[in-house]
Amino acid sequence: MTSVAAFFDLDGTLLSVNSMRLWVTHQRSLGLISRRDALVGAWYTLLYRFTFLDMQTLAERALSTMVGLVETEFEQGVHGFFHDTLRHYIPRNAQPFVDEHRAKGHKVVLLTSASAHEARAAARQFNLDDYICTNFEVKDGRFTGKAIPPVCYAEGKVWLAEAWAEEHGVSLCDSYFYSDSFSDAPMLRRVGHPRVVNPDLRLHLMAKMLGWRKVDWS
Secondary structure, three states, X not given: OXXXXXXXXXXXXXXXXXXXXXXXXXXXXXXXXXXXXXHHHHHHHHHHHOOOOOHHHHHHHXXXXXXXXXXXXXXXHHHHHHHHOHHHHOOOOHHHHHHHHHHOOOEEEEEXXXXXXXXXXXXXXXXXXXXXXXXXXXXOOEEXXXXXOOOOOOHHHHHHHHHHHHHHOEOHHHOEEEEOOHHHHHHHHHOOEEEXXXXXXXXXXXXXXXXXXXXXXX
């Protein structure tokens, strides 16, 4: 017997902000990255938002500044950042949707382009069953500066979600996906119940054309 899952995007959906942008600002305030790196990070965030850059390229350019960093120290920093900063950007209506799906017996799963470190923090915050995310290569406890393909973005999200669904006996045709971003159109098309949360303009127009249900968590 197959199960049903409710997948949730993170940035712009379970969080009302782009966490990458806030992370860059946070790192800059601590003096851990240069002003130039902060500006480059902001530029990549803009390209990501409007899907003008291949995500594998974006991830590895961003990761180039992390070569040699100790993973456990990075994870501690990310979890502290999530608790101190990001949790204040959770829309008040987000958790009730998660809880509603859980009450129906659905698996509740984070599906995000964010790192595993941020995904773990978010999964704990929202009491999710699992997470699917972008994974960074680590050797001897330190980052190599590479992202393990596929990056969890656009078609990569579909590939990873399909693999997860097969492993866990989940029917994507009976499942849900909540997202705000046009870049998630492939995954929204893949599930039986796409849910558009405070969408960007392109996704708003697509949802209107295809008759997808829109949800307001503001």
